Amino acid sequence: MNGTGKDQILEAARRVIARSGIKDASMQAIAEEAGMTKGGLYYHYQGKDYILFELADRFLKEAVAPVKESLVTGNSKEELFNVILNGIARRLYNSEHNKLQFYLTHEAVLEKEELHELVVRKFKGWLDTTEEAIDVLYDFPDIKFKRALASSTVAMIDGQAIQLILEEDMVKTEELLSLWEAFFKAGIPAMIEYIRKNSLE
Numbered sequence: 048m049n050g051t052g053k054d055q056i057l058e059a060a061r062r063v064i065a066r067s068g069i070k071d072a073s074m075q076a077i078a079e080e081a082g083m084t085k086g087g088l089y090y091h092y093q094g095k096d097y098i099l100f101e102l103a104d105r106f107l108k109e110a111v112a113p114v115k116e117s118l119v120t121g122n123s124k125e126e127l128f129n130v131i132l133n134g135i136a137r138r139l140y141n142s143e144h145n146k147l148q149f150y151l152t153h154e155a156v157l158e159k160e161e162l163h164e165l166v167v168r169k170f171k172g173w174l175d176t177t178e179e180a181i182d183v184l185y186d187f188p189d190i191k192f193k194r195a196l197a198s199s200t201v202a203m204i205d206g207q208a209i210q211l212i213l214e215e216d217m218v219k220t221e222e223l224l225s226l227w228e229a230f231f232k233a234g235i236p237a238m239i240e241y242i243r244k245n246s247l248e
Contacts (some may be wrong), residue, residue, distance in 0.1 A: 052083075052087070053091050055081045055082070059077050059078075059081035059106070060077045060080075060098050060102060061102060062080055064147075069146060069147065074088055096162050103147040106144045106147075107169070107173075110134050110138055111134065112178060113130045113134065114131055114134055115176060117130045118180065127180065127183060128184070128228075131231065132228060136222065136224055137206060139220050142211065145209070150210075152234055174198055174201060177200055181196060181197060181235070184207065184231070184235075185235060185239055
């Protein structure tokens, strides 16, 4: 099998999950799929959840990378809007990743301290990137509630992803994406104006 040891393991884990689901993706099953011993698996990862975390993390890095690149290169606001909408679309259409993320969040909340720290760090990173995008898009770097707005935006995406996991036909993804466009172009500016007019800053 080509690739590094970790690449082998992650690809094997992806295949096992696709075939058997997250619950039955045991270390033994992943090791057999990767063509290595369980000891070889543990050489790279502490356990199953850490393999799944890296799978989810790699997807998210790929999804967020264009947004970060757009912020660094100084693309136009319209280009940044489009990059963000494409990232949201990629997230909502990827049920495999969404199931992984919510499984890991569930495990982190319940009991696993090290996994909890990894997931919290990841959420904070999403909020930081979202705040930076708000600065660029709306020219209000000092606006109050910016962190809350970033948190609410991430929470909305997560909530929609959960709905689509539960039932794909609950709402059309295309309609959600149209709503996101309206939210970024009209909803957030209206909220900022409301905050300013009502002296909430």
